[in-house]
Amino acid sequence: GVAPAVQAQAAIRWRLSSSFPKALDTIHGAADVFAQNVKAMSGGKFEISVHAAGEITPPFGVVDAVQQGSVEMAHTAPYYFFGKNETFALGCAIPFGMNSRQMTAWMYEGNGLKLMREFYAKYNMISFPGGNTGAQMGGWYRKEIKTVADIKGLKMRIGGFAGRVLERMGGVPQNIPGGEIYTSLEKGTIDAAEWIGPYDDQKLGFNKVAPFYYYPGWWEGGPQLDFFINQKAYDALSAENKAIVGAAAAVAHTTMQAKYDAKNPGALKELVGKGTKLRAFPDAVMKEAFKQSMAVYDELNEKNPDWKKIYGDYRKFQAEQNLWFRFTEMTFDKFMQAQKL
Template sequence: MERRSFLKKAGVGLAAGAVAMPAIAQNAPTIKWRLASSFPKSLDTIYGAAETMAKNVSEATGGKFQIQVFAGGEIVPGPAVFDAVKDGTVEMGHTASYYFFGKDPSYAFDCAIPFGMTNRQLDAWFRHGNGSKLMGELFGKSNIIPIPCGNTGVQMGGWFNKEIKTVADLKGLKMRIGGYAGAVLSKLGVVPQQIPGGDIYPSLEKGTIDAAEWVGPYDDQKLGFNKVAKFYYYPGWWEGGPQLSAYVDAKKFAALPKEYQSILMLACSDAHVDMMAKYDAKNPTALKQLVGSGTQLRQFPKPVMDACYKAAMELYAETSAKNPEFKKIYDDYKKFMADQNLWFRIAEGSYANYMYGAK
């Protein structure tokens, strides 16, 4: 079924069909919300997911439910989106929850943790495991309902001004890296830097930082990182399937008509799938263009990956020992991921590995 057709039917509860839509629109209240994004408008993928969601909501309600999207900095800075929704400054936000791991590392599970689940695995945990329940309980303490609204898929390992051949090459490296991964890399001597996406290029250009990760080829090319760093590493082990989330003020959501609640959830779900599909469509061409323009593609050596994995497991054990909330979520997440990896290794992995080598 086409996306637009699906959303038209979703706006009337799927059963009645698009013909009955004007009747619902006539009886429904006119509601206008504001959404604060953590991202700049120039990134049509990540920022664009919120606009896709808002457009879907408007179309499905005949224009009665309007959500105006504001880029990072237009209402609040990108890192302030959590508090803006919690405090009622805006009705909605769109962000990556691992940005707020400083408040509580447990928030990272709503987005990505190092050596964590892929997009599809995370979707399975949220929809058919305990992910949605556990995140709902965690965010509910701050009057926020988190709704999955985008995923980038496995990210790249970032841009470096020198080759990383051994674990020793990480020591003293000043790297822009988001989320929980910075704490892992700190164990190996990296000096993590929290820098917004729009400030990464000048920081690399001036030598303020030695390396930076963002997302993947499509976004990285748009931001011009290949002009200021030579080596492009993979994989981004800290982001195997980073999820973006729409934050909704829980009180405002409860006050919505039931039809609007369903439409909002469905619109987020559609934007969630659309973002991943867009990255999958755009990244291959961008990667070929980057390599064609002189970018040196490199895979992290296995000893480096192994050292990072060991550091991550140590960090999870340390955090679990002192944070009961984190331990409760991590134990459930880890068990679910173990089963997922077993299944994906047998079916998806073996098929993919054959196809990648087939001529």
């Protein structure tokens, strides 16, 4: 009969450790979408429990946990691990890097996924793109940024790798967990903080303690999240389950960006309605940040052979993308954004 045979097929149970709190229904939600899809496609025979940041591993301990096999998989932003090797950032976001669509193209149809997987193999992991936030905002500031000189001495909470660029501009990057940013800004321990975008930022209430909201987040033009899976655990899967994992990740990848796009406009309107002042970074600040970023990359090309190999491919792909996007995509978007609909 059918029933005993179905039971004979061993159920698979995995644990997924997220670097994000449950409150981030956007990013944390992408891991839920992934797990729900795996369960549904496998008819309940493959179950993955999703654990929020800190539940079974610290937020930034997820790569160690996957590498050692203490959890089968993680959902994280690879650039958190640039301290292990700067190359992690190339699988996520680097200052003045690719936008969301370009990053996805590099991953699936360029050399991105192949090259990043070769690199992640050193950590006993295989990666799957697992979401993108789109271009993030440039953060919340207690005072306006009018010139490059205003960055001098600016104490700013900023995510990992971008701090190196801020430092070269005279800023003082601070590493502060999401839950502590509000108090630090309120007390004036820091002068500025970047997090994600309107929908997520509004939840943490930064608008109440810093009036100026800057754009664009030049250090995160299209940051990609990844699912990291322990290589041994992945290799033990059947061909069907491997295909299921890949497709479930693609669903999460696509719907997470869609969710950000759907949620951000309303949140932005609310923030502005409550008095938030939107500001574009001055061109001189953008240019100086670009210059300093390129200097950081030049140094890394000298020092880090993993970086050099992948960065070369990344930049070439990006240059060609920008060549093409500036014609029909940009012209269409610019025209539409100028219309009253």
